[in-house]
Amino acid sequence: MNVIHLFESDRQAYWIEEIGKSDWSAGGLLYGLLKDGDFFKWVGEGSEVLLLVQGDTLISYCTFAKMDDIQPTDLSPWVGFVYTFPAYRGRRCVGLLFAEADRLARRAHISEVYVSTNHIGLYEKYGCTFLKTAKDLEGEWSRIYVRRVQDSDAVPQDAALPDASHQD
DSSP states (O other), X not given: OEEEEGGGOTTHHHHHHHHTTOSSHHHHHHHHHHHHTOHHHHHOTXXXXXXXXXXXXXXXXXXXXXXXXXXXXXXXXXXXXXXXXXXXXXXXXXHHHHHHHHHHHHHTTOOEEEEEESOSSSGGGGTEEEEXXXXXXXXXXXXXXXXXXXXXXXXXXXXXXXXXXXXX
16 A cells, blocks of 8 residues: 555556545545646646555545645645545545655645645544634635644554455
């Protein structure tokens, strides 16, 4: 199991189709942005799509992007479009994606990343702290969390590797 970068993959079309299989409306939005070539217009040049994969199976994904659904703002970068497929939920797969986001942030000399969500109690497990609320692009209130970038490439202790034999 490993984290790959979509835009460095020689199988981009395959992975985009796998993202399109998510049962979440924001996943459908991400799929459309990638499929139509509008991804960078929405989230900024140099942004990444991180994929947690095992073989040909997409387990979880997120973006590491200059912009998210809170605009305009001077906060950046954002970990957004965070999704784990149902069979792998509850195993803290997102911790592996956050570890890669941390590596990218450290490389860019960034000490904090932001998350926009309506979830309470989810991102706190990954070291995120509530910062404030703000209106998103649709005019809805969203919670903004800040996460201090971890100092090493070590996988977070609470990030469990999925057991492929276990089904939720």
